[in-house]
Amino acid sequence: MTKLNLNVTGFVIDVLDDIEIDDIDMNDYPDFCDAYISSASYKGVDLTDSQLDELNDLDKVRDWVSANAFEYAM
Secondary structure, rough: OOOOOEEEEEEEEOOOOEEEEEOHHHHHOOOHHHOOOOOOEEEOOOOOHHHHHHHHHHHHHHHEEEHHHHHHHH
């Protein structure tokens, strides 16, 4: 699993931990277009819903989710 390194408006995320991906539909393989990060933490603190929304709106995050969703499904 690759780490997700991002700079998100309003806060800087160097490394996210405890990433959970939801809506992984194997019929969408290999794109997993409906998958998204449903929860994650930064330095032991869970991201808020609004931070997760902002995170999931980024193209870089969508690309990361698509590339890693299969591994999360296993």
